[in-house]
Amino acid sequence: MWIQFFLENGHFALNILAALVTFGVAWLYSDAYTINKKKHLLLKISGFLLLSVTYLVHTAYMESTLVPDPLIPKEISLYLVSLIKMFALILIILGLVNDPLQPKPGKKTVSFNLVFTSFLAGLAPLAFISVFINPVLSALVAFLYLRRATVGLEHHIKTVAFSFFLFALSDLLAVGFLFNSTLNADIFAFIASFGPLWLFQHFVTFLACMVLLIWLFSYLFKSLTTQIFFTYVFSIVVIFLITGITFSFLLVKNVENDTVNKLQTDIKILNYVLESKSSQILSDTLYLAQNPETKIAMSDVTKNKLKTLTREILLAKKLDTLVITDENAKVLIRAEDFERFGDSLSSDEMIKKALLGAPAVGAYLKEETLTSVILLKSAVPVISDDSADITGVSPAGVVIAGTSIDNAFADGVKKATGLEINIFSENKISATTLTNPVNGKRLIGLMLHDKNITALLSGEKEIYTAVVNIAGTPYLSAFLPVLDVNKNPVGLLSVAKPHVSVLQTAGASLEMTIIAIIILLVLAILPAKLISQYLVSQLR
Missing domain, CATH: 3.30.450.20 (PAS domain)
Structure with missing residues (x-):
């Protein structure tokens, strides 16, 4: 459980990181737009902002194993994220194809504007399968950046191209969730949440974010306003992450402690149920042992009366075994199998105690085909007079009754608890x-x-x-x-x-905590910008 808890929080932190990095790229393009107001820059800004929103929305997504009834159903959440991401990537592609390529001296370049525009227009009817299109679009973004770095003069954006190739691989691996309904146990274990494919996909996303972040650092922090703004935002993100994860950890730990205490109470109640069952078996055994008809029937050579008496008790009390022995522990009758009699049970600890005049009750291991079964059993001496006190009286025999603690018993307890x-x-x-x-x-x-x-x-x-x-x-x-x-x-x-x-018990609270953190982060952006601008103006 704790592995899943930390992996879920890792998913949360990773998507916050991706949202922050893509927002930083949008900020970088917005700086360029303030100087050169070109349409392609506006398209890139819109694309990267929408991509940041995609990761921010995906941050609120929690695995269904942790939150069985999320605020937004899993299928709708994943489709919404894929759809927004598709439009974000299309905007970035449009921004790149509309940005004139700076060719190397003495070389001509071929314009692909019409080709890419026609291609993207053809994707519009396929929005419902955006989950399959996104890997292609991410790879296309990577190709366009790589083309600008190799054919053109913008060598510095090779890093961006590499990061988007990694994002394309991550998007391709994310398609694995579509096979969650498979009946093949090995495939399901591989593609399930927190499984090998899930871990590798998140690792690739992390690599893509780090590659893009390294490139971003080399350009973004040349402005004092930007340095103050992102330092402020980064501090808020770290504080919120630590606070959120700590709160979630304490919440889950308290729920676990409460569950442990409840289980300890439940196991004691279950033990009490078994003790009550043992007492009931002892009561049934006492009834038969003290029944005057039992003593008379034991002396009947034909055992017809004894068969009738024991069979009625066996069926009425739903016992698995009902045995009567003589004073030497020799079996007179087995109600569950009339053909088996005459063997000695003198080695049985319960019968030894009963032959000494004291009732005995306890658990016993009954051997069966696959395994031993717990049998709750009692043994009571058959007395030869009408005395209420059977202790110390020389018995004429012993009545042994028992019932198995089987799957039916377990199912009954589960149904109740x-x-x-x-x-x-x-x-x-x-x-x-x-x-x-x-x-x-x-x-x-x-x-x-x-x-x-x-x-x-x-x-x-x-x-x-x-x-x-x-x-x-x-x-x-x-x-x-x-x-x-x-x-x-x-x-x-x-x-x-x-x-x-x-973790599922605390899942709803965890989901609301994550959503609250996302809202606070978004609300903190405007104050961060205003504060950074104010500080810079004071320095000037």
Whole structure:
């Protein structure tokens, strides 16, 4: 999540830089226009100002993974930016083709004015696919600047040509967002926001800005008014960036801390739900153990009465297992499988405790095909008299009942809380609401290797909260151990939220913060100009 947070702020800072650089180029041309009022200079000024506006508008765009419901929908925002940029580049091209080329001595040049004007006129009906046209237009701007530097005498603008070739490459890489709906997981991971293509595209944009900035520095700061103006504006930008990023960081950190506290509360509530379920199982087991019909049915050789009695309880109470043994822990009946009886359960810790006259309850690992499953189980002695106190009484047998903590349980909790639920048998997921993003199957059998989880399972920790990577996705998770009859951990309970959801919670505030900074920056331009002009006039 924090990587995405800083990358989003990097996107914000980069577009502010691009807006500032292109505004500086417009300012440079405006200085020339005050001396020589030519139409081509006005076109270039308008083009670069509009290009600055493009980057300023794109600054407010936040990735949909961070802001699920932005003020301006993603598709409209990207189309608007592409459209404005297309008109900006067209204005720059018109300014360049209408600017007479200064040929080298003894060489003639061919005018391309009619060709370029016809070409640009032909692009007008294609405005709806501006996202594809912009790389071509940026490359065309680069070509025109390069032509003026090589065919003509303006060698100093080779740097500008190189920067626009980089901008053209950046625009071409930006087309990758059109493939966001692909079903191919590898392609999606490559072109997704904050993915390799996204990072490379922003890196190329940064290089283009730095190349143009180096050229700008060599010309822009020859005027005292300009030096004061841009120093003032740059200071405001830096202050606003630091303030905005710091505020955003503190906001997200507070949201994360609140989420951690809530997860710790949620995991304790989930543990309480399991304890309540265990108590309910114990109550059902006590009912059957203390039922006089149970003692009578246990002595029936045919077991017909016992079958009827246990089957009714198994179905009515929605139990996964219901077993009755004699005083020697020999199985008399299994309600879930009448054919399996006669085996001994004397090694079972719960039955040992129950045969000593005390009820027992706890978690138990039940082996299944893919993984072990957590089974909440209770064992209660069957007493031979009507005494209410069963402790210390020699039992005639034991009733054991249990129910699995399975996917249905996890789904029910998620429906009520909205949280992702994981049940671990030891460090392996045995029930979960999480699914594999590729095939949609639940992440049953997935193992987590973490020293803090090991510490929980060994009883060294009571609760653990951290960002845990599950199937390649970071989740903010809270863990509590599930205890057996001897109070030893046999598994874990976990509630989780995607870590990026913390950033999404603060996303609306982040979006409004960025928009506010953009508005303040725009409003600061006029005071900066007036102050710089006033200071220069005082010096004179």
